[in-house]
Amino acid sequence: MNPLLSRLQPYPFERLRQLFVGVTPNPAYRPISLGIGEPKHPTPEFIKQALIASLAGLASYPATAGEPHLRDAFRHWLQTRYGLAVDANTQMLPVNGSREALFAFAQTVIDPGKKPVVVCPNPFYQIYEGAALLAGADPYYAASDPARNFAVDWDGVPLEIWSRTQLLYVCSPGNPTGAVMPLGEWEKLFTLSDRYGFVIASDECYSEIYFGDEPPLGGMQAAARLGRADFRNLLSFTSLSKRSNVPGMRSGFVAGDAALIRKFLLYRTYHGSAMSPVVQKASIAAWGDEQHVIENRALYRRKFAEVTPLLSPVLDVKLPDAGFYLWAGVRGSDTEFARELLAQYNVTVLPGSYLAREGVGLDPRDGKPAGNPGSGRIRMALVAETAECVEAAQRIVQFVQSRSK
Numbered sequence: 250m251n252p253l254l255s256r257l258q259p260y261p262f263e264r265l266r267q268l269f270v271g272v273t274p275n276p277a278y279r280p281i282s283l284g285i286g287e288p289k290h291p292t293p294e295f296i297k298q299a300l301i302a303s304l305a306g307l308a309s310y311p312a313t314a315g316e317p318h319l320r321d322a323f324r325h326w327l328q329t330r331y332g333l334a335v336d337a338n339t340q341m342l343p344v345n346g347s348r349e350a351l352f353a354f355a356q357t358v359i360d361p362g363k364k365p366v367v368v369c370p371n372p373f374y375q376i377y378e379g380a381a382l383l384a385g386a387d388p389y390y391a392a393s394d395p396a397r398n399f400a401v402d403w404d405g406v407p408l409e410i411w412s413r414t415q416l417l418y419v420c421s422p423g424n425p426t427g428a429v430m431p432l433g434e435w436e437k438l439f440t441l442s443d444r445y446g447f448v449i450a451s452d453e454c455y456s457e458i459y460f461g462d463e464p465p466l467g468g469m470q471a472a473a474r475l476g477r478a479d480f481r482n483l484l485s486f487t488s489l490s491k492r493s494n495v496p497g498m499r500s501g502f503v504a505g506d507a508a509l510i511r512k513f514l515l516y517r518t519y520h521g522s523a524m525s526p527v528v529q530k531a532s533i534a535a536w537g538d539e540q541h542v543i544e545n546r547a548l549y550r551r552k553f554a555e556v557t558p559l560l561s562p563v564l565d566v567k568l569p570d571a572g573f574y575l576w577a578g579v580r581g582s583d584t585e586f587a588r589e590l591l592a593q594y595n596v597t598v599l600p601g602s603y604l605a606r607e608g609v610g611l612d613p614r615d616g617k618p619a620g621n622p623g624s625g626r627i628r629m630a631l632v633a634e635t636a637e638c639v640e641a642a643q644r645i646v647q648f649v650q651s652r653s654k
């Protein structure tokens with residue numbers, strides 16, 4: 250067996266299951282889960298119809314690079330959303346959801362013979378860690394700073410780590426923090442990438458769910474603004490799952506540096522990760538329509554506008570820049586909070602410590618051991634209908650008030 254498999258950590262939902270062993274949720278309440286970040290708004294009808302209308306595609310093997318119409322749909326979307334000029338033939342590829350691509354990309358990029366490091370934010374999406382470990386790299390976790398809207402403390406990464414770094418994952422808008430990376434931070438990362446030669450994988454799957462007037466800055470958009478029109482050493486990962494409420498369709502794309510795309514295509518050809526022709530057709534329809542995305546965003550905005558003010562008097566929480574999570578500070582242990590909340594009010598939330606790792610060394614801000622930046626926090630995914638999320642929030646308020654008596 251591959252010995253690296255034993256380095257993989259249990260997934261947060263497995264840990265949640267273990268945490269809840271022996272807990273009997275209060276039967277007076279119906280269960281509400283804010284635990285899993287799976288979109289629950291309905292899939293638009295026209296996407297379902299496009300799938301059904303394309304079933305003839307089942308009769309042929311797809312090309313890994315995708316059909317020209319699909320790549321042109323990506324090109325058009327990048328142009329209208331970010332004002333980018335990207336070559337549909339050399340700078341983009343379809344992927345079966347961003348998750349598999351984020352994983353596979355590390356297998357393409359990492360040279361295991363050189364004590365490689367993969368840097369990722371902390372807290373983070375656990376696929377980055379598994380991708381790093383199975384590629385034979387050591388993950389390094391760079392903590393996000395609550396005092397700076399959860400910006401990652403890139404300055405705290407030691408030079409010895411940067412000098413071994415081959416791949417950096419960034420997540421903007423972030424899961425779970427919702428933070429969007431500003432241009433200045435991108436500039437810092439591009440400078441580091443030029444100096445140390447590492448590749449940046451920019452996970453942007455929440456880019457279309459945002460709460461301010463300005464849509465989140467994309468990695469390639471930042472590169473173009475900073476005069477890096479070739480997107481060197483950068484790949485962006487974009488997905489339909491959250492934008493179009495089709496997590497089950499498994500559809501996204503990557504775009505960026507043509508040299509990286511060429512190698513990734515080679516890897517994917519052997520890995521066998523071509524997108525079904527049926528999904529390709531439905532994806533063309535989904536990328537070509539913005540109306541459903543506007544309506545989806547409006548639904549999240551209304552929901553967050555109702556739920557956040559209910560919770561902010563009792564938890565350390567505010568409206569995030571983007572995404573569909575509230576990342577809230579609680580009093581005491583996050584795991585105890587989650588267990589007791591389930592037992593007393595039948596609401597499931599995810600303990601923040603399950604989404605992060607212990608930091609290395611001392612925290613430069615206070616000189617104390619770096620600790621787990623997710624501990625003392627919970628993640629609430631506001632994916633269910635507004636009424637259900639409001640009811641969960643009301644129960645959480647009662648729970649917090651009863652605890653502080």
Ligand SMILES: Cc1ncc(COP(=O)(O)O)c(C=O)c1O
Pocket residue numbers: 286345346347348349374420423424452454487488489490491496500501
């Ligand atoms: C930060 C982040 N990246 C990537 C993904 C993967 O999404 P998909 O594979 O559906 O595109 C998720 C899913 O929850 C996520 O939270």
